[in-house]
Amino acid sequence: MHSKANEISPGQVFIFVVSGQIGFGILSMASTLAEDVGHDGWIAIILAGMITALLICLIVATLKRFDNLTIIEINNIIFGKYLGWFFNVLAIVYLTYASVLMLRHFNDIIRMSALRLTPPLVLTSFIIIPIVYLSWYGLKYVCRYSSIKIILLVLVVLYYMLVIKYFRFTFLQPIGAAGIEKILKVSFSPFTSFIGYELLTFVYPYVRDKKKLLRSALYANAFTVAFYVITVVVLTGFFGEVMLQQLIYPIFSLARAYRAPIFERLDLFFISLWFPIMLSTVMIYYFCAYNTLKRFFNIENDKPKSKILIWCFTIMVILLSRLPKDMIQLRSLFDQLGFVSTGYVGYVFLCYILSFIKKGDKKNEKAT
C-alpha cells in the first residue's frame, strides 16, 4: 500500500502527538489563563488535559472501526462520493489553514525576537526549507527529527531552574481562589494549546503496532500536560498574575529576566531553543496537509507528480502566510483555529456515530 518511509512505531506516535501539541499555544497560554482565572491556571490545564485524553480515546476508537484508513477514505465510505469529496476538501483546507497560521506565527516570533528588518518573504522561504525537505522524505523522518524536541523541552525545563530562586510560592496561593465554576468554564478554553492530537486521524494507517497506539498517544498527552503545568506554575510564581496579564509571550520574558554572570543577554540562546520546537510543530501540520493532498489526488506512489505538488503547495503556503495583516489579526485567527479544530473533533465524533449506521454497508463492501 504505502511506502516504508511513512511507517512509524508506537514510540514515534508519542513524539508525533507531543510535537503536534507543544509549539505555539504555550507561548502565550500563561497570560491568557492569568486574565481568566488568575493564578489557578494550572488546575484548568489539568482539567483540559483530561478532556483531551477523552477526546484522544474517542478519535482512536473511531479510527479502529475502519482499519488502515485515514479520514479521507473514511469520508468517502460514510458520506459517499460527492459529500465525502466536499468534506475532504474541508479537511485539507483546515490543515493548510493551520500550517499557514503556524508558519506565519513562527515567522513573526523570529522577526520580533531576532531579525526585525529581514524581508518576511525571504525569511519564510528560508525557514520552510527543512520543513519541506523532511516532509518530502516521509513521516518516519519527520518523527525522527521531532525527537529532538523532547531533548529541547527538557533543556527548557532546566532553564527554568536558573530562575527558581525568584520563584514565590505565595503567588500561587490560595489555591482555587478563582472558584470551581470559573475554572471549569475556562478549562475548555486552553484547548487551542492542546490541538495536535487530531492529526492522528491523518496518519493512523502508517502506525506499525496499532494496539499500542492509544497508550502512546495518552502518554504523549500526559507529557504535554506535565510540561504545561510546570511552565504555567513557574511563570505564575515568577511574575505573579497581575504582571502576567500584561505580557504577550511570558516565556520569552522569563528568559530576558535572567541575568547570566558574564554574558549580557543569554535570552537569545533560550529563544533559539524554541525555534526547532516550533519548527517541528509546523512540520507536523505541513506534512499532514501535504500527505493528505497526496492521498486525495491518489498520487502517493507517483514521484514526479508529488514533486510538482510539493512545489505548488509550498509556494501557496508561503504566499498565504503573508495574508494576515498584523499580529492582532493573527492572534484572533489563532483563537479561531482552536474552535475550528474543536469543530473538527466534533466532526470525527459524528463519523463515529455514523460508522455504526454504515457498518452493514461496510461489511457488504468487504464481502464483495
Place this chain on the structure above:
Amino acid sequence: MQNLLSMKLEDNFSIINDKFLECPDIKRQRILLKDACPILIVYVEGLTDIDLLQRDIIPKLLELKSTELFDENMQTVRLPAASLSLSNEIDTLITDILNGKTVIFINGFDIAISLSVIKVEKRSISEPTIEKNVKGAQEAFIESINTNISILRRKVKNDRLKFRTLNLGDVTNQSVAIAYIEGIINPEILETMYQKVKNIDYDALHGVGYIEQLIADNQITPFPHYMSTERPDKVVACLLEGQLAILVDGTPFVLLAPVTFFSFMHAPDDYTGNWMVQSLNRLLRFFGLLIALFLPALYIAVVSYHYYMIPLNLLIPLAESRARVPFPPIIEVLILETTLEMLREATIRLPTFIAASVGVVGGLIIGQAAVDAGIVSNIIIIVVAITAIASFLIPNYDMALTIRYIRFIIMFFASIFGIIGVVICGVFIIAHLVILESLGEPYFKPMFPFNRNDFKDILLRPQLKKLKKRPSLAKPIDKARGKE
C-alpha cells in the same frame, strides 16, 4: 574450440604469443623434458620467484619424462609445489598468468599446470599514517590484498572468519574480498552488500572510495556512507559487531559497513583505556565537533546582528579591533578560513620538510601581519584557530573534511540570517542526517531513532563489562559478547 587447449604445443604457443604480443614482461620459455618432449613455461617477470623456479621446479622437470608428469587420473602432478592447479581452458590459464602464476604447457597433453610461485614486490607492514593511536596495535594494512587477509586471519584465529571474493574492474581485474564473521553478521546485510558490490560496473577501482561512491544509497550528501580505515584492529572490532569489511587489492584502506554518524567520532583508543578518562575524551571530541561546526558562524551572527550578547568588557576591545577592519565579519572570517584551508591542503601534498616551514609562514606570520595591517581583527584569529584545532579532533579524515565543508555553508547563512541562520542550518543538518541510511540502517541511529543499549556507548564510554551486548546497528544474529 578456441577456449580449450590443443594437444599440440605449437598451437598453444601461437595462441599465447598472440595474446601477449608486445608484453615484454611475460616470459615464454621452451625447454625439453628427459624424453625430449618440449614444454612451454610462461610467467610474468617481476611477479614470479625466479630463484625458486630455477632452483627447484626446472631441475625436477628436466629429470621427468612427459608420461611421468601426471598420475593415471590426470589429477595430481609430481612437482615440488605447495600450490598448483590444472586447467584446460585458455581464459583461466591467462588469468592465472596475469595473477603471477607460472603456467606450464606440455606437448601431447591438452591440460596445463599453473604453479603458484609468486613473489611480488610489496612494502612491509608499517605503522598507520593517518589514524595514529596511543595504546592499540601499531600496524596498518598495505596494498596487497593477500597480506591484508593474512593480517585479519592472524587477529581472528577462528574458522568463522570468512572472505567472499570476487573480481572487479573490467580492465584492471582487481580482486575484492568481503570479510565477515559467520554467526555474527546478519545474512541479509551480507547478501545486500554482496549484490551491490557485484553489480559495480567500472573499469578500475583505484581505492575503496570508488566502491563507497559507486554503491552509496544517497548520492546527494556530503557525509561518508561507509567508513574507510587503515587499522586492522578497528576492522576486527567492527567485524565483531556484525559489520562487514570490503578489502580491495591495491589499496591500503578497508571499507566498513554499515556505520552510523557516531562511528566516525569514535577511535579504537577509546576502548583501551580507563572508562572514565575515555568518556571525558569522547565528550571533548563531541564538544570539538560543535565548535568546529558552529563557532565561526556564531561569531559572524553575534558580531553582525546580536552584538548586545557580547559581555561589555569584551565588546570594547572587540569594537576597537573591528573598527580598523574595512570588511564585514563574513569576509573577515572567510579570508582567514580560506587561508587556513589552503594551508591545510598545501601541507598534505608537500614534502614534510617544506610543510613545516609553510606551517610557520602561514600560521604565525600571516596571522600576525593580517592583524597589524588591519585586514582582520584580533578576536577572529582566536576564533579561527580554535575552530581549526577543534576540527582536528574528529578522528576520521573523511568526516573531518565534511565538517569543514559544512562549516562554510553555516557561516554563509549566519551572515544573512544571524542566529536564525545558525539554528535553521543546525536543524537542516539533523534533518539531513536522519534521512540518510547506510546499507539500509539509519545513519543517525542510536540518537534518532533512539536505542538505549546503543546510546550508552555514544557520548560516553561505559565499562567494558557493561558492553556485553553488541550494538544493534548491524542487526547481528549473535547478540551477546562472550560465551554465555
